[in-house]
Amino acid sequence: MTNADNPAGSQGDPGLQPERTTLAWARTMLALVTASAIFLRWLPRHGFPVLMLFVVAIATAAAIYLTQRRRYSTNSYGITQEKVDAEIPAVLWTASAGVALGALGIVVVIPG
Amino acid sequence: MLDEKTDNPAAVPPKRGKLAEWLLPGGIEPDPRFTLANERTFLAWIRTSLALLAGGIAIEAFTSDLFLETVRKSLAASLLLLGMLLSAGSAIRWLRVERSMRNKTPLPLPLIVPLLAGAGALATGAVLILILRH
Known part of the structure; x- marks a missing residue:
């Protein structure tokens, strides 16, 4: 049986690239959840701006969580076809979330 | 047996x-394995930047009886700024690596490495001096 017959469930790559990549996203998601918990802890002291930090972090984590199944399946199939498209939107969104968190954090820290 | 569509993939x-x-x-x-490896490297940088962001917030929130206000605020703001620069830098690096893999050129040097090392060393040195003088 070829992998193309069962694209989502098969591992055509002995280097387990799709699995490692999905796990790397999962670790990033967990880091975002941890960060959002720290922001929540900060909420009583700084109020609304920190709520925005929490929302950005948890929304990014949720977006990663919801795309994991598709990601694993696409990459797993892509490896068998020797072609995986670079995940430009996911990379740009995640990096933008990092920049937004930094900027919001500075806005909170400086005046308060 | 090949049908017409797959018979010469380079033509289409x-x-x-x-x-x-x-x-x-x-x-x-490029080789899909390299594309995925580049993605994982990007994610490792993003996690580094998230650790710095969370660290900046933690310093501001939890060290009020350890540091003077100006020290605390400048340290927190520096960590947040570094985290922000690393987030942006990691996306730029991801793009540059992806481009050079497509064009089979040598991979670009990571500018975010000296940025992280330099800023990390500076911040650590500053904190050390402040603690020793306290």
């Missing part, structure tokens, strides 16, 4: 999205 270039054509123009599709 695969369709790519507008975003891909804009940000990753030209070249040929």
